[in-house]
Amino acid sequence: MTVDHAKPKGRLRWWVVLQGKNVLSGLLFIGVALCGLWISQDYPVGTMSRMGTGYMPRLLLWILLGLGGLILASGLWQADQPAVTDASPGAAWRPVVFVTLSLVVFGLSLERLGLVLSILLLTGIGAAAGRGMRLLETAIAALVLVALCWLIFIVGLSLTIPVWPGF
Amino acid sequence: MELLHNLATGFGVAMTPLNLLFALVGALVGTLIGVLPGIGPIATIAMLLPLTFHLEPTSGIIMLAGIFYGAQYGGSTSAILVNLPGETSSVVTCIDGHQMARQGRAGTALAVAALGSFFAGCMSTALIAAFAPPLALVGQSFGAPEYFSLMVFGLIAAVVLAHGSVIKAVAMIVLGLLIGLVGTDGQTGGVRFTFGITQLSDGIDVAILAIGLFGISEIITNLSEAEEERSILAQKITRLWPTREDFRRAWPAALRGTTLGSLLGVLPGGGAMLSSFAAYALEKKVSKTPSEFGRGAVEGVAGPESANNAGAQTSFIPMLTLGLPSNAVMALMIGALTIHGIQPGPQVMTERPTMFWGLVVSMWIGNLMLLVINLPLIGVWVQLLKVPYRFLYLAILLFCGVGVYTVNNSPAAVLLAALFGVAGYVFMKLDCEPAPLILGFVLGPLMEDNLRRALRISGGDPTIFIERRISLALLIATLLLLLILILPFIRKKRQEAYQSEG
Numbered sequence: 001m002t003v004d005h006a007k008p009k010g011r012l013r014w015w016v017v018l019q020g021k022n023v024l025s026g027l028l029f030i031g032v033a034l035c036g037l038w039i040s041q042d043y044p045v046g047t048m049s050r051m052g053t054g055y056m057p058r059l060l061l062w063i064l065l066g067l068g069g070l071i072l073a074s075g076l077w078q079a080d081q082p083a084v085t086d087a088s089p090g091a092a093w094r095p096v097v098f099v100t101l102s103l104v105v106f107g108l109s110l111e112r113l114g115l116v117l118s119i120l121l122l123t124g125i126g127a128a129a130g131r132g133m134r135l136l137e138t139a140i141a142a143l144v145l146v147a148l149c150w151l152i153f154i155v156g157l158s159l160t161i162p163v164w165p166g167f
Numbered sequence: 168m169e170l171l172h173n174l175a176t177g178f179g180v181a182m183t184p185l186n187l188l189f190a191l192v193g194a195l196v197g198t199l200i201g202v203l204p205g206i207g208p209i210a211t212i213a214m215l216l217p218l219t220f221h222l223e224p225t226s227g228i229i230m231l232a233g234i235f236y237g238a239q240y241g242g243s244t245s246a247i248l249v250n251l252p253g254e255t256s257s258v259v260t261c262i263d264g265h266q267m268a269r270q271g272r273a274g275t276a277l278a279v280a281a282l283g284s285f286f287a288g289c290m291s292t293a294l295i296a297a298f299a300p301p302l303a304l305v306g307q308s309f310g311a312p313e314y315f316s317l318m319v320f321g322l323i324a325a326v327v328l329a330h331g332s333v334i335k336a337v338a339m340i341v342l343g344l345l346i347g348l349v350g351t352d353g354q355t356g357g358v359r360f361t362f363g364i365t366q367l368s369d370g371i372d373v374a375i376l377a378i379g380l381f382g383i384s385e386i387i388t389n390l391s392e393a394e395e396e397r398s399i400l401a402q403k404i405t406r407l408w409p410t411r412e413d414f415r416r417a418w419p420a421a422l423r424g425t426t427l428g429s430l431l432g433v434l435p436g437g438g439a440m441l442s443s444f445a446a447y448a449l450e451k452k453v454s455k456t457p458s459e460f461g462r463g464a465v466e467g468v469a470g471p472e473s474a475n476n477a478g479a480q481t482s483f484i485p486m487l488t489l490g491l492p493s494n495a496v497m498a499l500m501i502g503a504l505t506i507h508g509i510q511p512g513p514q515v516m517t518e519r520p521t522m523f524w525g526l527v528v529s530m531w532i533g534n535l536m537l538l539v540i541n542l543p544l545i546g547v548w549v550q551l552l553k554v555p556y557r558f559l560y561l562a563i564l565l566f567c568g569v570g571v572y573t574v575n576n577s578p579a580a581v582l583l584a585a586l587f588g589v590a591g592y593v594f595m596k597l598d599c600e601p602a603p604l605i606l607g608f609v610l611g612p613l614m615e616d617n618l619r620r621a622l623r624i625s626g627g628d629p630t631i632f633i634e635r636r637i638s639l640a641l642l643i644a645t646l647l648l649l650l651i652l653i654l655p656f657i658r659k660k661r662q663e664a665y666q667s668e669g
Contacts, residue, residue, distance in 0.1 A: 046355075
């Protein structure tokens with residue numbers, strides 16, 4: 001995280017302002033609130049004494065919209081706020097992509113391929129998220145984790161998770 | 168007399184072999200994750216939450232509580248030996264604890280931390296036993312309007328004591344409240360924000376949200392930062408028992424830390440982390456030789472380590488008596504109880520006295536176990552620190568995955584948790600604290616329910632909230648808090664409190 005004190009001019013300056021943490025989080029909250037308001041437009045609001053399904057959500061969404069606006073305004077006001085910048089921008093995407101992917105694959109495969117194969121998939125994909133993981137190490141780690149999970153969840157807690165692929 | 172009778176009931180419950188076992192498991196797991204940096208009590212408790220469904224509610228909550236206070240013991244070990252806080256509540260312990268270790272007094276530092284924690288654990292357990300029943304009595308007189316105002320106050324107060332931007336934290340609370348409303352509306356039967364996904368119609372489980380926001384996003388954050396070099400002090404820990412001089416200096420600090428921690432733990436937003444920071448600042452202020460701080464002052468270990476344990480335990484008081492979570496861990500505890508159909512609140516003490524008093528007594532027993540686990544077995548825990556993070560995160564990732572799946576044997580939950588993981592990473596990048604979101608999430612449906620009931624009582628007249636005296640007082644207190652936050656002087660002080668010096 002580095003604080004960007006230099007104030008570039010023209011279009012570049014706007015780009016820097018847009019990367020400010022408050023600006024981005026303000027936009028995020030506004031975006032969520034607008035989406036929510038759009039989705040909930042048909043929810044029955046009801047009256048104060050008989051609140052409908054949509055009363056509380058829409059009330060909260062308007063509050064969120066207001067707060068998001070305030071945060072955005074504060075971000076635009078203080079242009080020298082800390083910006084979201086990484087030392088090496090490429091590095092951050094690796095864990096985001098591979099950690100998420102490993103869980104998605106794990107979730108999708110657990111009931112079809114069973115616990116053992118799913119763990120191997122999760123560790124295989126998950127290992128790509130980190131740096132400096134060697135192939136042999138990963139393989140050993142995966143086997144240890146398979147054994148550990150089998151002992152804890154199947155033997156110890158007797159959870160109903162399929163261990164092998166079901167045919 | 169009644170207290171003695173209650174404690175006897177508690178001993179009866181906590182001393183059964185099964186509950187002793189679960190207290191031990193909780194203490195062991197707590198120490199383990201406390202020692203290991205990169206995984207905290209919130210993620211761990213969220214992962215184990217689904218498993219407690221298969222247990223007796225009392226055994227489950229005894230184990231989860233053990234993890235929370237056990238982590239406070241474990242956190243100090245890595246802080247002292249490796250200069251790496253195992254938990255956020257041990258950040259300040261690094262400062263003087265690690266210096267003591269460098270001077271060859273590692274054993275003393277560890278012993279002071281463990282004994283201080285034990286002392287604080289015993290004292291705060293006694294406080295829970297003494298103050299929870301009267302507070303529950305107050306809670307019993309509350310109606311829907313009072314409860315609604317209490318929740319508003321609790322949520323805002325939680326923000327005041329948390330660090331970071333106030334307005335962002337409030338926005339996170341509102342977002343949490345909204346996520347809490349996902350699913351079927353209990354009163355009208357209307358379905359909200361499910362995007363046509365059937366799994367969402369029952370709402371989102373707190374474990375899924377917490378594993379995503381705290382477990383998975385933590386992995387992503389840690390991996391995107393460079394791995395720190397860990398230099399474990401290779402020296403043999405020779406002398407464990409502190410000298411008479413150390414004792415003389417440490418015990419008043421432990422007493423001050425316990426008092427401060429107990430007070431801060433009860434407040435919304437308080438708990439272990441704030442307590443330890445505040446205690447370190449206090450020790451530095453009252454010390455006759457403040458220059459010693461940062462160079463291995465024993466008070467700098469005794470104070471914060473007592474405070475974080477006291478704060479961890481007294482934060483159970485508002486949760487058990489009013490159903491108000493003061494921090495993210497307590498929000499999960501509420502989740503653990505609601506799995507079993509228990510709504511935390513003043514009725515818990517009268518309807519389930521065995522659970523309440525069993526938990527209180529188990530805390531004392533658990534602290535005793537932790538003293539044994541930590542002091543003689545310290546070598547075992549130190550060995551664990553040699554496991555590199557590139558192995559550790561794979562295990563954490565896997566346990567997150569399995570934990571989420573077991574919530575209700577649903578693969579969709581794993582995908583949802585992964586989504587929350589990415590969201591949590593984005594929030595962290597944008598300096599938006601995820602803890603207020605969890606508090607809002609847990610209170611969302613409750614707030615709607617109480618708002619609805621209050622307005623039904625008054626026939627749609629919102630002035631009911633200012634006509635009821637207790638409700639009015641709570642709302643005024645909330646407004647005052649918000650006003651105070653806007654004042655620049657307090658804002659500055661608040662930032663200072665969280666600056667780790669050293």
